[in-house]
Amino acid sequence: MNSIRLTRGALFLAAAALAPLAQAQAATCGTAGAKPLTVGTVARVEPGPARNFTLELGVREGVIVDIASLAAKATAGDDEDEHDHGDAAATPVVQTIRLCDAKGNVLAPQPGEVFVKGGSLTNTEDGQRLRFYATAAGTYLVSVAASGDAREILVRRREGGTIAQPVVSASLGRAQKGITSSGTPMVFSFSGSAGQWVELKSTSEKDTLLRLAAPDREGNYAVVAENDDSDGLNPVIRRKLPSTGTYYVQVDSLSDEPGEFELSLEPTTAPKPPPPPIALRAGAAVSGKLADGDAVVVYALPVVAGKSYRLELTAEYDGVVAIGVPNPVEPEDGGSSADAGFTEIKSQDSGTTGTEKLNFTARGNGQVLVRIKSFGIGETDGSFTLKAVDL
Structure with a gap:
């Protein structure tokens, strides 16, 4: 079955991430x-x-x-969206x-x-x-x-009311332990300085989530980052702190059953910028290699308004080809992989081996980013061939 995945509103989501709550x-x-x-x-x-x-x-x-x-309230027939x-x-x-x-x-x-x-x-x-x-x-x-x-x-x-679970005071450089479930998330606080980079990671046998809330210059708080599974099931947030003050970290869980976790809060250095995309031209095939199942390669393809193109990815493993646009937003996990500045628009993965073909039409002049990754390279050396065809 042909499986074409389209990320709706990818550009709008990227822009919305710039605005605090x-x-x-x-x-x-x-x-x-x-x-x-x-x-x-x-x-x-x-x-x-x-x-x-x-x-x-x-x-x-x-x-x-x-x-x-x-x-x-607005009713059906008003100007409100009925969805x-x-x-x-x-x-x-x-x-x-x-x-x-x-x-x-x-x-x-x-x-x-x-x-x-x-x-x-x-x-x-x-x-x-x-x-x-x-x-x-x-x-x-x-x-x-x-x-x-x-x-x-x-x-x-409120019958059976209880005192709200207190915020646990923490500090950078010291790990914290706790128990969380989907019904009882835990919150920790720590002091940070403007411009400082931090790495927050929750390690647990359960599937936990991390959320980071930061103060602005007026002292109001907003959630600035959320991560689920950057390291397996373990969420990681790497962020540059926007201001000096008290920060809050919530450790949540997708499981109804309580589970233990360890939260590390460490000062870190700014991630390296992602490598520049490799040049790709219509009509010319290029060869590449994925080092492992987590590796990513990104190309830049010049396009002309109104023209249609086809990307052909050939590999002996389950490869995935996607098109996207540059994303200036800092990833919530602070990643520096080749697609750290990539927002997906459309992807193609119809089989486990062979050639994947993705067609698209350019709306304007410029360039499209092309991302190559896999669901595992198996026993192969990760080699692939990519060709852009001007239709």
Whole structure:
């Protein structure tokens, strides 16, 4: 069966990676003008500036605070896209609600809860939900950010509420150990300096994930890197830290069963830039060699607008040929392989041996990157032949 894989919106994804996730700030908690909230009742929040509320809680009392917009939802036939845009819980959290003690000290969410998963603040279909567990009886403050929409706020009791898992203080040069599962990710913090390169790696028998959150110049946090399996099942993040401050690392898991892991946090040097692509011309065959199953070779093919081309890759093993464009975004694993600056547009892999043929038409004048890799070279020496045909 012919298998042509097309990466949709590859260019748009590469561009989006350049933009950090915005973290809107809720208002500063205060008692001025604060209205009382009662557990189990709904209060209306009028459009306009930020609002504050007071909430009386008992010791070891858990609550859920929901803020929801009253604006009419778009229905089919409106200008909204009718396609499913995914679960609201998977959308980056833009903070609109926070809970403080009576002195205005923020208790939830904490900076280390910037990650979509595992924090006390999550998105809902109509707004946001904040979970909190009171360790002492007294008056608490709930602050809601400004909005042009009318909203409603509801406080409910949370039976069996527990204290949120604390952020573990760590430092570069010292490994950390922990236990994580898909339901209980762990978060670590460390101090870093602007311009410093770090390597973060989680080693486990389970399939873990790493996420790194960084502060900007205003002190707001955004997730700047995420990695799943750069080293087998072990995720690796190599990044240049954008600013001086406290960083947060979340170790998550794809397994429901808890599993042990070791997190290494090491200072490192900047990766070497990837080697320049090898020149490839239409009508001329070139020979190459993959050293092993992980090796990659990249070529640059000049193209002319409106012309169609065919790439022919011949090898005695399962080779894959792909076309792509240069990608200026630093890879999250800090890799320096030949395709570190490559964003795939289309690939071809229809058989285990023989010749793979990939056809495409150039939209404009310029060059296309051609990537050669394999699913393993087996007992061969990795040799291949590549030819670009002007159709």
